[in-house]
Amino acid sequence: MPNWETLVDSRERLFWTLQTAGWAGFAIIYYIGSFLHDMRSIWLFVIILNAYAGWLLTIPLRYIYRKALTLKPLQMLALVGISLYITALLWAMVKNVNYWEIYKKGYRPEEWYMYFTNTVNSIIMIGCWTGAYFGIKNYQMLLKEKQNVLKASSMAHQAHIKMLRYQLNPHFLFNTLNAISTLILIKDNQTAGAMVNRLSDFLRYSLDKDPIRKVPLIQEIQALELYLEIEKVRFEERLSVNWDVDEQTTKALVPSLILQPLIENSIKYAISKMEGGGQINISAKTFGRDLMLNVSDNGPGADITDGQLPLSKGGGVGLVNIRERLDALYKGNYSFDISHNYPSGIKINIRIPFEISESYIED
Template sequence: MINWQKLFENRERLFWTLHTGGWVGFAIVYYIGSFLHDVRGIWIVVIALNAMAGWLLTIPLRYIYRWAHQQNAWKMLFTVAASAYAIALFWAVLKNINYWEIYKHGYRPEAWFMYFTNTINSLIMVVCWSGLYFGIKNFQMLQKEKQNALKASTMAHQAHLKMLRYQLNPHFLFNTLNAISTLILIKDNKTAEAMVSRLSDFLRYSLDKDPIKKIPLKHEIQALELYLEIEKVRFDDRLDVEWDIAENCLEALVPSLILQPIIENAIKYAISKMENGGKINVVAKSFGRDLMLEVSDNGPGAKIENGQLNRSNGVGLPNIQERLNSLYSNNFSYVVSHNQPSGIKVSIRIPFEVSERDNQN
C-alpha cells in the first residue's frame, strides 16, 4: 500500500514517480489514440521509443528550471522558453527518426510541414510537462510556507499557554508565603512548618505537569487536595470542601490546575471573610459530549459585571478564561454567577475528552 504522505514529503521520490508515471501515461494514451490506425507490434516499439526519449530529454529540464527559478522574472522566462523549445526540437528529431526509419523503413514524405507538425506536437508536450513541474513545485512551496506558519503559530500558542500557567505560580506563592510569614510573626512555627512541607509537595506536583498537556480530572483533584491541605492548615475546621465528582468523569481530560485559581479565589473572598468559615462545592458531571465543572461557595458574594467579578488586580479568573480560549477556541463556556442562597458560582463547560490510551482500554 502506497504511503501518500511520505511520498509527497520526499521531493526526490515524488519527482521520479510523477515523471515516470507521466511518460508511461503518455505512451498508453498515444497507443489508445492510434489503435484504429495501426495495431502492429512495430508501432508499439515506436511509441515506447518516443516515450523513452521524452523521459530522458526532460530530465535536464528539472535542473535547468531549478536554476532558473532563482533568477529574476525575465531571465527565468527566457531560460524556460529557450530550454523547452530546444528539448522539444531535439525530441521531434528523435521521433522523426523513429517514425521514418523504423516504422516507414526509410520512406520520406514529400511535404515538409509533416516535420513541422511533429515539432509543434513535441513543443506542446514539453510545455505541458513544464507547466506541471512549476505547478507542483509552487504547490509544494505554498504547503511548506503553510507548515512553517502553522509551526510558528503553534509555538507561539504553546508559549502563551505556558506563560498563562506559570503566571499562576507567583500569584499562588505570594499568598501562601504571606500566610507563612504571618504564622512566623505570631510564632506559630509548627503550623508554618506544616504549610512549608505541603507547599513543597504541591509545587513539585505542579512542576511535574506539562502546562501544554491536559491531564485526567482525577489528577487535577489530587492537585487540588494538595492545595487544600495547605489552606486547611490556616483555616482548620473553618474550611469545608464537598466533592461531587461523577465516576465517568474521572478520566476526562482537563487543563492542569484549571480549578485551583477558582478555589483560591473562593477561599480569599468568601471563606476568609466568614467568622465561622464556609463551604466550597466542587462538581463534575458529563452532559452529552461535554464536561461540566462547577465551583461554588456560600460566602457573602460579590458584584458581577458582564459575567466577570468586579475586582481589581485579579489574575486567576481572567487567566482561566484566556487559557480556555487558547485550548478550545469557541468550543467552551465560562460563566460567573450568583450562587443560591449566597455566594459565587463559577461554571465551566469544555468538550468531554479522554486519552487515546483510555479509549484503547
C-alpha cells in the first residue's frame, strides 16, 4: 500500500500530522503575506500565537464532527454550522486580544468594522478547516470501502481456487478406490496393497500443498510419478510414459496437480481402450516468456469441436476444472488447447507465464 494511503488509514497519525502541518503552514503563509507590513519579531510572535490558538480551538471540532457524522443530515448540518461559528468567534476574540493588547499595546480602534472583518476571516478559515476535515474523512471511508471490497474479492477468489483444487481429490480418489476394490474382488491382494501404499503417498503430497500457491514443476513431476506408479500397478506393461522436460523448466511455477487430470483422461480414454496398451507423452519447454506444457497419447482419439471434447470423451470435471483454475490464476494470460495428435490420439497444450520461485532466484 502506498505511504499516503497508509497515513490516511491511520486516523490518529493523520489528524495530528495534518493539524500541526496545516496551522504551521497558516502561520508561514500569513507571515510571508504580511512581510512588508511589519518585519519585527513581535509581529511574528502574534502570528504564532494566533496559529497556536487556532490549533487548540479546532481540536474539539474533531470530536464534535465525529459525533455529527452519526446524526441525520439536517441535525448534522445544524451541529456543524453552530460549532463552526462558535469556534470562529472564539478564535476571532483571541486574535483581537493578541493584536490590540500585544501588538498595539492597548490601542483600540474606533472603527468596529475591523472586529467584524476579523470575525468573517475567522469563519472562512475555520470553514476551510471543516471542509478539509470532511473531505479527508470521506476519502478515508472510500478507501476503507475499497479495501473491504478488495478483501472480499480476494477471499472469494481464493475460495474458488481451493474449491477447484480440492474437487480433483474426490474425482481421482473414486477412480483409484474403484480399481482397488476390483483387485480385492479378484483376490489380487498383493497388487491392491501396493496401490493402497502408493495412494497414501500421493494423497499425503496432495493434501500438504496449499491450493492457492503454485509449486515448482519438479514437484508436480514427482506427484505425477507417484500417480503413474499407482496406474502402472493396474496396467503394468500396457502403460508407457515418455518424459521430455527441459531442465530449465523444472524450476518454473505451476498450479499444483494441473497435469494429473490430463494424464488421468489419457489413461481412461486411451490406454484402457487399447488391448496392447499405449503411450503418454509429457513435455515441458519454454517459449519466450511462457512455459509450454504438453500431454498427448496415441489412443483412438475423439471428436473435437471448437477445442472441446464431448463429455463422454474426457470433457467432464477434469478438463473443465483445469480451464477454470487457469482462468482464476492467470486472468486470461494463458491458453488451453485440445487438438488431434497425429497419427492418432489427443494432444493438450497449456501455455502459462514462465515464473520462477524466489527461493530458486536466490540460489
